[in-house]
Amino acid sequence: MLRHRLLTTSAFLGSSVALSLFISMGLASRAEAHGGQYRGPGGQVPATGRTPNDPDPPHPGGEPHPHPGITPSPIPTTPGGHPAGGTTGAPHTAGTTGGHRPKGSRTGEGFESWEFWWAYNRDRFLDLRGRRARGTVTSGSADVFFTRGGSPAVDRPSAKLVRDQLVPALRAALSDGFFDARASAAIALGKVGDARALPDLIRALADDNKQVSESAALGIGLLGSLEATPVLLHLLDDDVDGRKLVLRAEVPYRTRAFAAIGLGLLRDESAVPALLAAIDRHDPVKDVRVCATIALGILRSPSAVNRLIAIVGDSTIDDIIRSHAVTSLGKIGSAEALPAVRAAVADSSVHVSRSAVIALGLLAGTDDERTQASLRDVAEKATDVQMRAWACIALGETGGKDARRVLLSTLAKEQSGLRAYGALGAAIYGIKFHDASIAPVIRESLANERDQGLRGAFCVALGILEDRAAEKDLTGILQDEKDPALRGFAALSLGMIGARGAQPAIEATLADSRVASPDLQRSAAMALGLLGDPAAVPLLTKLLRESQSEFVICSSALALGTIGDWHAIDPLIAVVKDVHGTPDLSRANALSALGTIADDAPLPKLHVVADHTNYRAQVESLGELLSIL
Secondary structure: OOOOOOOOOOOOOOOOOOOOOOOOOOOOOOOOOOOOOOOOOOOOOOOOOOOOOOOOOOOOOOOOOOOOOOOOOOOOOOOOOOOOOOOOOOOOOOOOOOOEOOOOOOOOOOOOOHHHHHHHHOHHHHOHHHHHHHHOEEEOOOOOOEOOOOOEOOEEEOHHHHHHHHHHHHHHHOOOOOHHHHHHHHHHHHHHOOHHHHHHHHHHOOOOOHHHHHHHHHHHHHHOOHHHHHHHHHHHHOOHHHHHHHOOOOOOHHHHHHHHHHHHHHOOHHHHHHHHHHHHOOOOOOHHHHHHHHHHHHHOOHHHHHHHHHHHHOOOOOHHHHHHHHHHHHHHOOHHHHHHHHHHOOOOEHHHHHHHHHHHHHHOOOOOHHHHHHHHHHHHHOOOHHHHHHHHHHHHHHOOOOHHHHHHHHHHHOOHHHHHHHHHHHHHHHHHOOOOOHHHHHHHHHHHOOOHHHHHHHHHHHHHOOOHHHHHHHHHHHHHOOOHHHHHHHHHHHHHHOOHHHHHHHHHHHHOOOOOOHHHHHHHHHHHHHOOOOOHHHHHHHHHHHOOOHHHHHHHHHHHHHHOOHHHHHHHHHHHHOOOOOOHHHHHHHHHHHHHHHOOOOOOOOHHHHOOOOOOOOOHHHHHHHHOO
16 A cells, blocks of 8 residues: 655544544644545544454544554454455454354454444445535536525536646646655546546556556546556556556556456446456466456446356355455346345355345345345344444345334344444435434434444434434534544534535534544535535635645645535645645645546546445455545
């Protein structure tokens, strides 16, 4: 993963709303990787549920990647785990995450934390771009339109503005002296989706820094131009032409893995044979095989279904690869895969079993009682906590007989981590199946709960439900609570429910100089973006231009990207161009923000990598991809 020049720290703080990158008050500072935005819960990784051989967790919003020069707070571990996805070694003890699980084993709360799931799956619930599209104007002028609530709408950049101002700045930044600025520019250029940037990104493949090269490979996929298919195929195959493109003796495995994901993003069916061939290659490092498997799900190729089913059923294939074959079958959505996925719930590999639960939420119809019964059984009886947690989400998505009862029972009676998933699953069920009785139960749970982490989950659940009756309670949390994580979730939920009455409180939170949490600042900015309120733009622009703090500049830049208003483009470009006067990380984050503004797909283009993905079945390349969405 990328290593940045950072301030040293001995502690992690943070709030849990994702999108943050720096921890304030001199305790920590961190940056974006590859021009994307770190996701995951803020603060420390939960102190339980980890063994020395556990795969790295999804990289959280308020917690840095490991970096040179940083000494993180110690994380307690439990003994006895064996390598994730392996098929040999000692059985798991409580709290481990990978490999095989013996009968009766239990998993303690750790990576099972609901914030990880929310961080990677939130885009479809936030629907930030959809909300912007419903209440915004696209222009490059000072025209002001109004949303239904009467607030001025966020003003989106026109195609001309992107073409004439933003793209040239991104192309120039491919020559920036700081490697992460170049990587950020490559990702941002891909998000713009202008095929004319293809030659620039091809040249960036030969960058001396491997991380810039792999960012260029991903950027080429993000462009969405089928002209890019041959380039990515050469990289994936590590052939003579691919090695010429990167000017190396071989194409690095992570560049090949990113190229595989790029082929999935292109949605070019002609790439399927090459992706299947990549899975069958027995590379010593499994990253390429894993990412090729994931790419088939992103591509949603029906022609890959039979081969993926065969992979799932072949116990001689690595468990991590098999687990992603299961989720890819879910994303493709083929009914013929359902029996194989249902059978995979009982697989001896916990990675495969967990993936099967995720996939069933995608494959099962509302009248599929057999599958729903399987999910209910997992939610109530499975020994693996993560399986039970994800079964709650899947039940919310599929509904069916007794789904409501199981979810509300989990919310009321289970341990805290599962209670959070019960609330989230119930919220998904309530909004999908128009059950108005769910929201009052979660409101009451929020009012009576003392655990701050659980209260955050309840806030998010009310946001998913778009429960306007919760506005007063959520506003009170935002204004009166001390915990920045909880306040951030309350702000985000207010944005999700369209709480116009809370707008002054959210604006005041953003403007409050005493707010020391970047996550809370970013959450408030996102909430205003969800409300279609550009009021945050002048304040954030002022901070961007005048602050001497690298933390404030980076945080403000990414918040501006989140809001997506065209007025932020000029000040962000000014930061990018000020090579001598602006810290390296500030330029990288400003470029990331420009890419976010330019990405005007219905959902962020990279959301398909994280959405409904078994993020606990990780390899290095997947962990990096999940960190840059």
